[in-house]
Each structure stands twice: as structure tokens, then as C-alpha cells.
Amino acid sequence: MSDTSSELSLPVSDGGVRIERVVTSGTFELDGGSWEADNNVWVVGTDDEVVVIDCAHDARAILRAVGHQRKVTHLLCTHGHNDHINAVAQVAAAVRAPACIHDGDRMLWDAVYEVAPDQTLEDGQVIQIGDVELHVIHTPGHSPGACCFYAPALGVVFSGDTLFNGGPGATGRSFSDFDTIVESITDRLLSLPDDTVVLTGHGDHTVIADEAPHRQEWLDAHAASDD
Ligand SMILES: [Zn+2]
Ligand SMILES: [Zn+2]
Numbered sequence: 001m002s003d004t005s006s007e008l009s010l011p012v013s014d015g016g017v018r019i020e021r022v023v024t025s026g027t028f029e030l031d032g033g034s035w036e037a038d039n040n041v042w043v044v045g046t047d048d049e050v051v052v053i054d055c056a057h058d059a060r061a062i063l064r065a066v067g068h069q070r071k072v073t074h075l076l077c078t079h080g081h082n083d084h085i086n087a088v089a090q091v092a093a094a095v096r097a098p099a100c101i102h103d104g105d106r107m108l109w110d111a112v113y114e115v116a117p118d119q120t121l122e123d124g125q126v127i128q129i130g131d132v133e134l135h136v137i138h139t140p141g142h143s144p145g146a147c148c149f150y151a152p153a154l155g156v157v158f159s160g161d162t163l164f165n166g167g168p169g170a171t172g173r174s175f176s177d178f179d180t181i182v183e184s185i186t187d188r189l190l191s192l193p194d195d196t197v198v199l200t201g202h203g204d205h206t207v208i209a210d211e212a213p214h215r216q217e218w219l220d221a222h223a224a225s226d227d
Helices: 059-066 088-095 103-112 178-189 208-225
Strands: 018-030 033-045 049-053 071-076 099-102 119-121 126-129 132-138 147-151 156-160 197-200
Touching (some): 018 059, 049 126, 059 088, 071 088, 071 126, 088 099, 099 103, 132 178, 178 208
Parallel strands (some): 049 071, 071 099, 156 197
Antiparallel strands (some): 018 033, 033 049, 126 132, 132 147
């Protein structure tokens, strides 16, 4: 037992939709570089059916978390960086569920896979899982097709690499843009209810109200960094 602030009791909906986190490890590769990465994989659903958000690195670990009894309805990708999608084809084949990603990240998808994704995500699309709606919010900036998934009934948003505990995701590499990510966060995420829990693509969760006051600091830090 520990009392670190990273501990969070994840919400459960009236209909029994719960959230499970699986952390997997591998490498993120872009622009000829390679970095070690621990990724959060989110399994959201009931005893009967689930969606999986970001099939990262380790299909076996993800399939173990899903279990044999539950139907997988969608494999949702927050964006196309290889560390977030590199296990999705294997999971898709095993559970016969569609891999879904925004078309804006197709060039990142195509860097990993020779076949097209099964479905494209659109801003405003709603994916139903049990009694919970997952609203697709297109939040370009970290990548052109980055999306967050907002579950009002659970009071959580799955933010991928758009918003972390501590600020915006990285925008220093190809296909990323700082001004665009800040606009996405400001318009689409900081406008969510203050107590919305942000479940991130890497590391600890945060809360909208804990990030919103720091927006000017992000801008100042970026202006000083000149990248
Ligand atoms: Zn990323
Ligand atoms: Zn990432």
C-alpha cells in the first residue's frame, strides 16, 4: 500500500462499465530515433464487452486483460505513433474487432502497417460501450489525427499524448505542431467539466482543473525553448 498521488480509484458506471489499465513497454520510433516507452493501454467495458484504447507493444498482455469471455467491439487508437498502434493488428486478428484511427494519422499508420485500418474515427462520433458513450474529440497537434475519447458518464477523458499530467504532449518531431496542440487542448479539453479525470497515454492521470491554470506557463516555456 502506498499513498502516492498517482493512485486513482477508477469510476464504474451504473451499468457496470469499468476501466482497467495495462502498462506495456517497448520503443517509440520516429524521425530515425528510438526511445524506450511505457504506454498505458485502457480496457473499458463490462463483463460482456469492451473496447481497448491504444494497443501498445504487447498483444498478449492486452488479450490477457480482455480475457476469453468478453467481446471486443472496437480497438481505438488515440493516434498513429508506432508505440500506440504496434500491437493493434495482432489484437484485431485475435478478437476480430476493427482497428479505428483518424484519417489524419494515416501516414503514421502506413509507416507500421501495409494494410489500411479497418475504420476511421471522426470528430463527434460516439462509440457506445454498455451504458457509456465514448465521444471522439479530434485534437490535432501532437499528430494531425490525434483524438481523445470522452466518457461523460464516467467523468473521464482518454487523452492519448495530447494532454499529460504536467501539460501538452510533445510537438518537437515530424507532423506535430505546438500552436495546434494548445488550441486543441484549450478549445476541446479545458472546456470539459473541471473534475474530468484525464487518463493519459503515458504516466500518471491528471484532472482538467489541475492543468487549466498552467496554460500560460506552457506558452511561456515553449516561447523560451524556441522549438
Ligand atoms: Zn505520440
Ligand atoms: Zn505516446
